[in-house]
Amino acid sequence: MNNHLYLLLGAATAPVIIGLWYIFAKDRYNKEPAHMLLGAFLLGVVSILPIGIIEFIIMGIGSLVVPENSPLLSSAWAAFIAAAVTEECFKLFFLYAFVWNSPEFDERFDGIVYGVFVSLGFACVENILYIFGFLFSDGVATAYSISLMRAIFSIPCHFFCGVILGYYLSLAKFERVHTTSPGAQGSAILKGLFFAVLFHGIYDFILIYSSSFSANAPDESSFNLKTTVASAIFINVFLAFNILFWKHCYKRINHLASLLRPNSFDEQSALITCSHCGTTYMSDLSACPNCKQTTYSSALAENNSSNGWTNQDLHNLNRFPSNHEAEPPQRNPHDI
Numbered sequence: 001m002n003n004h005l006y007l008l009l010g011a012a013t014a015p016v017i018i019g020l021w022y023i024f025a026k027d028r029y030n031k032e033p034a035h036m037l038l039g040a041f042l043l044g045v046v047s048i049l050p051i052g053i054i055e056f057i058i059m060g061i062g063s064l065v066v067p068e069n070s071p072l073l074s075s076a077w078a079a080f081i082a083a084a085v086t087e088e089c090f091k092l093f094f095l096y097a098f099v100w101n102s103p104e105f106d107e108r109f110d111g112i113v114y115g116v117f118v119s120l121g122f123a124c125v126e127n128i129l130y131i132f133g134f135l136f137s138d139g140v141a142t143a144y145s146i147s148l149m150r151a152i153f154s155i156p157c158h159f160f161c162g163v164i165l166g167y168y169l170s171l172a173k174f175e176r177v178h179t180t181s182p183g184a185q186g187s188a189i190l191k192g193l194f195f196a197v198l199f200h201g202i203y204d205f206i207l208i209y210s211s212s213f214s215a216n217a218p219d220e221s222s223f224n225l226k227t228t229v230a231s232a233i234f235i236n237v238f239l240a241f242n243i244l245f246w247k248h249c250y251k252r253i254n255h256l257a258s259l260l261r262p263n264s265f266d267e268q269s270a271l272i273t274c275s276h277c278g279t280t281y282m283s284d285l286s287a288c289p290n291c292k293q294t295t296y297s298s299a300l301a302e303n304n305s306s307n308g309w310t311n312q313d314l315h316n317l318n319r320f321p322s323n324h325e326a327e328p329p330q331r332n333p334h335d336i
Contacts, residue, residue: 004140008131008143011151012127012128012131012147014151015127015156016120016123016124016127019120023116023159023253024037026257027109030107032104032110032113032114033104036114037117039098040118041120041121043098044091044119044122044123044124045121045122046094046121047090047121048126055086058082058086059082062074071212071213074212075208075209075212076205076209078204078208079202079205079209080197080201080205083200083204084198084200084204085201087122088193088196088197088200089193090122091115091161091162091196095114095118095169096169098114099111099169107174107259108170108171109170109256111165111167111168111173112162112163112166112170112253115164116166119159120155120159122158123158127150127154130150131146153242156246160199161200164252165192165193166192167256168189168192168195169192170256171192199248203242203245206237207238210230213227213231274288274291274293277293
């Protein structure tokens with residue numbers, strides 16, 4: 001039995017360690033100090049206590065206000081209100097309180113790093129509790145199967161929710177359109193919370209509702225076409241949702257990772273806004289990381305720099321031949 005305890009503990013923590021290592025490796029320059037990363041992770045661990053208490057209270061309220069004969073409503077309450085809202089709000093609270101005013105929060109990608117560390121701190125404890133709960137209630141085989149499923153789906157869900165929270169926290173901190181007013185910053189942060197709750201809630205809702213649907217099947221001992229078809233639909237919807245969710249968040253990771261550069265120059269002066277989709281990125285990139293709209297090469301930019309062309313002018317000029325929406329920007333003939 002002791003061997004299973006050690007193996008299951010490794011199975012519960014291994015996907016968390018992999019996620020932490022991945023996001024740490026993505027932060028290629030100006031690595032975050034160990035004490036900050038450890039602090040963010042431990043805050044995620046500590047958050048399990050208030051989250052557990054609030055979720056217990058909300059589930060108790062749900063038993064009073066949600067009809068017992070409505071699996072749809074009860075699943076939505078448990079997934080969105082009890083789980084998603086509670087967990088993501090507390091994660092955002094600890095994340096914001098820990099890093100917003102920290103001098104170490106000095107790059108856009110830092111928001112994602114700290115968001116993932118806080119989120120996976122919570123996920124690590126939750127994963128251990130789930131797996132060992134099934135071990136003592138349903139046996140070793142069930143515990144191993146649960147650990148495998150949670151490693152593939154649940155841990156990535158928490159990982160990417162941390163990405164979303166951190167991404168929009170960085171936008172609020174560093175993007176020029178948000179730094180001009182506290183209201184704009186708050187709007188960006190709440191936008192991140194909204195998307196994190198939405199994705200987390202959909203993830204939990206599919207699992208909870210499919211479980212309640214199967215549990216309420218009329219006869220589990222014999223083949224039931226309706227239940228079988230519904231289970232197949234749930235599985236495919238769940239897989240499709242996870243793929244779209246992962247792609248969405250990988251795009252956010254790569255967007256901010258593409259802005260990472262050594263600190264040998266002023267990053268603010270090297271930014272450019274894509275005229276096609278509005279994404280802000282480094283002017284020395286060959287294409288917009290979001291919509292892939294190409295920019296002029298650095299050689300062309302260098303040749304025209306003496307004539308007063310800016311990076312934004314070059315990007316706008318490059319946009320027109322494909323879209324034919326207007327004439328390209330004209331250079332003043334008196335410029336030298």
